[in-house]
Amino acid sequence: MVNRMAADDPIVAIATAPGRGGIGIVRVSGASIAPVIDGLLGAHAADLGARHALYAKFVGDDGAEIDRGIALYFPAPHSYTGENVLELQGHGGPVVLRLLVARCLQAGRTIGLRIAEPGEFTQRAFLNDRLDLAQAEAVADLIDASTETAARAAVRSLAGELSRRAHALTAALTELRMLVEATLDFPEEELDFLQTSDAVGRLARIRDDLHQLLKQAQQGALLRDGLSIVLVGAPNVGKSSLLNALAGADVAIVTAHPGTTRDRIAQQIDVDGIALNVIDTAGLRAATEEVEQLGIARTLAEVERADVVVHLVDATHLADDAAVLARVNQRIGRAVPLLTVVNKIDLIPGTPRVEDGRVYLSAKTGAGLDLLRAELKRAAGWEQGVAGESQILARERHVQALDRARNHLGAAGEHAARRVAHLDLFAEELRLAANAIGEITGALSADDLLGAIFSRFCIGK
Numbered sequence: 001m002v003n004r005m006a007a008d009d010p011i012v013a014i015a016t017a018p019g020r021g022g023i024g025i026v027r028v029s030g031a032s033i034a035p036v037i038d039g040l041l042g043a044h045a046a047d048l049g050a051r052h053a054l055y056a057k058f059v060g061d062d063g064a065e066i067d068r069g070i071a072l073y074f075p076a077p078h079s080y081t082g083e084n085v086l087e088l089q090g091h092g093g094p095v096v097l098r099l100l101v102a103r104c105l106q107a108g109r110t111i112g113l114r115i116a117e118p119g120e121f122t123q124r125a126f127l128n129d130r131l132d133l134a135q136a137e138a139v140a141d142l143i144d145a146s147t148e149t150a151a152r153a154a155v156r157s158l159a160g161e162l163s164r165r166a167h168a169l170t171a172a173l174t175e176l177r178m179l180v181e182a183t184l185d186f187p188e189e190e191l192d193f194l195q196t197s198d199a200v201g202r203l204a205r206i207r208d209d210l211h212q213l214l215k216q217a218q219q220g221a222l223l224r225d226g227l228s229i230v231l232v233g234a235p236n237v238g239k240s241s242l243l244n245a246l247a248g249a250d251v252a253i254v255t256a257h258p259g260t261t262r263d264r265i266a267q268q269i270d271v272d273g274i275a276l277n278v279i280d281t282a283g284l285r286a287a288t289e290e291v292e293q294l295g296i297a298r299t300l301a302e303v304e305r306a307d308v309v310v311h312l313v314d315a316t317h318l319a320d321d322a323a324v325l326a327r328v329n330q331r332i333g334r335a336v337p338l339l340t341v342v343n344k345i346d347l348i349p350g351t352p353r354v355e356d357g358r359v360y361l362s363a364k365t366g367a368g369l370d371l372l373r374a375e376l377k378r379a380a381g382w383e384q385g386v387a388g389e390s391q392i393l394a395r396e397r398h399v400q401a402l403d404r405a406r407n408h409l410g411a412a413g414e415h416a417a418r419r420v421a422h423l424d425l426f427a428e429e430l431r432l433a434a435n436a437i438g439e440i441t442g443a444l445s446a447d448d449l450l451g452a453i454f455s456r457f458c459i460g461k
């Protein structure tokens with residue numbers, strides 16, 4: 001968690017990923033960082049102009065060269081953090097970058113320079129109004145994006161698309177509330193107010209917009225978090241074969257011997273931009289051997305964590321599966337979708353298809369895999385075309401804020417529908433809805449929430 005007591009200290013960190021690379025960047029940010037510039041660039045400090053690349057030696061306190069590279073200076077407020085920022089682009093080796101940071105700390109001792117906490121650069125950008133909270137989150141989500149679609153959606157949120165839509169909603173809510181509150185001062189006019197101002201119509205339009213944004217945010221959260229899909233079934237039904245077929249690679253061992261898989265095997269698969277984490281497990285049966293028993297315990301534990309459970313059955317032994325299903329259902333607790341897949345249809349007459357909610361396919365030939373991919377996305381709540389090209393990336397936090405706003409607007413609708421409308425309560429629900437939406441951009445967020453969000457960033461961001 002970021003220490004707020006020291007929110008003004010100048011900070012330094014390596015901004016590039018750990019490991020070796022062509023270039024490594026050390027970033028310094030603070031209100032006054034002149035001693036660091038002077039210390040690192042020595043006699044060349046005076047040549048450092050605003051936003052111009054200066055090729056220079058980075059030197060120690062004895063003047064000896066530590067590295068050489070590009071120095072960039074971004075004076076406040078036109079920098080990532082909104083403070084004065086110095087970027088040193090040196091060679092991307094872990095040792096040389098550590099030496100550079102150590103030298104910065106030494107040169108910046110007089111100004112209290114310290115190592116940045118995770119996410120602290122971006123937190124400053126937020127505190128200095130360079131980014132709002134949804135945009136700051138999008139920075140981390142863009143870095144973490146595991147599919148192209150997620151990356152594109154993150155860029156849209158970073159550009160402010162989610163924030164813009166949230167602002168539009170709060171603005172409409174505030175306008176409606178102003179109207180209502182103006183009427184509250186003239187009780188004799190309350191009766192007509194709802195008709196003349198079209199308050200109910202306005203509320204309905206806001207609710208439609210909110211509904212639309214909520215759906216997009218739910219999909220955005222799905223894009224961000226991906227889905228955990230667990231393959232379960234009796235031994236030998238072809239779970240590992242299906243994992244391999246979905247992955248397009250030999251990830252798991254396949255044999256004709258029942259009880260082949262003991263441990264869980266996870267593989268991330270990109271299905272039309274959604275990251276599916278597919279988990280193959282030990283087949284479920286009354287095992288006597290210890291290793292297999294442990295494997296089965298793991299299978300059942302995975303079932304509890306899954307977003308979608310895929311129950312695989314063998315097309316040639318359909319009847320054998322009641323016991324497996326009973327065990328799985330026992331562990332499914334929450335409303336997790338269960339998708340039944342009938343495998344090995346190459347051994348029986350019939351074509352790949354979805355029938356009575358079951359997908360018929362062959363892991364061996366690959367027939368029907370596309371049907372399964374589509375069903376998996378559907379089971380997880382993905383709707384084609386909700387956002388079209390303008391999908392935004394979102395987080396569960398945003399979905400929950402919008403959902404709370406929706407409940408308040410529902411309550412507002414009920415107050416308005418009463419024969420004698422409670423305008424004060426109506427106005428209060430509008431206010432609460434706007435507050436909930438305001439949390440998305442951080443207009444009204446508690447410090448502990450901010451701390452929790454930024455502390456999950458990588459260091460140097």
Ligand SMILES: Nc1nc2c(ncn2[C@@H]2O[C@H](COP(=O)(O)OP(=O)(O)OP(=O)(O)O)[C@@H](O)[C@H]2O)c(=O)[nH]1
Nearest residue numbers: 235236237238239240241259260261283344363364
């Ligand atoms: N004909 C046919 N055989 C299949 C198909 N899928 C899997 N098999 C065969 O079924 C046998 C078992 O496959 P696995 O993928 O190891 O089955 P599993 O469910 O992972 O089995 P355990 O790990 O033991 O629980 C192997 O001999 C596979 O080649 C299929 O679609 N058609």
Ligand SMILES: [Mg+2]
Nearest residue numbers: 239240260261
């Ligand atoms: Mg297996």
